[in-house]
Amino acid sequence: MTRIPWWRDAVVYEIYVRSFADADGNGEGDLQGIRSRLGHLRDLGVDALWLTPFYRSPLADGGYDVADYRDVDPRFGTLDDFDALVADVHAHGLRLIVDIVPNHSSDRHPWFQEALAAPPGSPERARYIFRPGRPGERPGEEQPPNDWPSAFGGPAWTRVDDGAGGGEWYLHLYAREQPDFNWRNPEVRHEFEDVLRFWLDRGVDGFRIDVAAGLFKDESFGDLAGRDRRVANGPIYSRPEVHEVYRKWRRILDEYGGDRMAIGEVWTDGPEDLALYLRPDELHQVFQFDLQLASWSATAFRDVIDAALKAVAPTGAAPTWVLSSHDSIRHLTRYERPGGIPGIERARAKAALLLLLSLPGSAYLYQGEELGLPEVTDLPDEARQDPIFERTCGELAGRDGCRVPLPWSGRAEPFGFSPAGVRPWLPMPRDWASMTVEAQASDPSSMLAYYRGALAMRRRLAGDLPEELEWLDSPDTALFFRRGPLTCALNCGENPVRLPPGTPLLTSAPLYGDLLPGNTAAWLRTP
């Protein structure tokens, strides 16, 4: 039998490092904290871990603003801690993927500091994207070079102060503390090739490429003029030049043994565009956010699953699925229905897991979903740290609500996240005592027990499942499909539907005889 590379059907667990486990007692998670909790991840039954950035950073965007790509931020530990973590992760039979942030650096990165100190037209400025402004309405006034918006609100340009009332503008597709690199400069390419090798040499199994479609911008820097900023092959994202970079990165990954991989964060409106990144000499995977974006509806799920499978089919790559991440509202909360049946969101989250885990390809889980954590919606304004909150003047709450530290044990904050008496970087809800890993581990009816059971069963079945999915007839409110010996049935409606044929293996809620209740899923052994 041909061996399938590990990432093709892996369950990958996203660790938001700052919020996972705090060993050194500074209120923020760290690498030693992760080491101390690897048992939880092994018992959960995932195959790999993806760590969000832990590099030196002022944390203007939670670490996606990197000041040194070859070092660990002292808040998160040291390079020795990292090496020890890699060894422990591997000893637990898990793989490790790290985030790489090539589109922009921190404004504290030495290169950007040098660029600020150097004049327009200098080689130092040529590592970033500096442009003159446009004349404003009044004499002496200046407008940004074009109308591009920052993804976090406000314009994508900030003017630098040259001390004489002048100064160029620099591009930042995200916060002003995240200047975009100029990828047309070979120095930038070489730097990142070297950074990849630095972490590959330390034993990582793969990379999650942040803003993978963003690196090249249209050189004319024309206005968007009302177009969506993410439009495929528009001026900002998915320029054709980006693919040459990933071809080179692929060659580097292939030089190393052991199935090293890369998954790109590619937001695009075009499946054909997505497929370009998956050509056999480019990335192994791209995130497919379709499930995360779909509402609770069998028709919506069927449509996005079909579209996602169709998008990757011509490439031969395996699809990827995700319900939650550090950038989105936790799916448990997304599935709430104001005024609906109490607990419906929990029932739906349990059912959604069986869908996620029975689709072909790999599944990306986000820390805390195994505990059934909801989005924290009532964080005080002064606690919020996401630049989206500040840049939209509070109009958008931002992503802090899904980044609240994990509750591990105990009855009160910090719930074992930090040593007792330490205040975590974001406040934790008082009523999380029943959500801790400790409280759930010994309770067979807990979300944690359910996740463990489902992951264990997926692992047992995995070797027998074909990569193809076959739809079966179902009532409109439900979806049924088969992958060889496994049949998955999901009822998104409120009323029970008759189950497809098969012997039940696992259900997200008790069945009524041969009826599948609303907001429930079942795995069955295909007859």
Ligand code: GLC
């Ligand atoms: C990606 C990350 C997000 C970050 C942004 C800018 O979308 O997932 O957290 O803010 O890139 O780096």
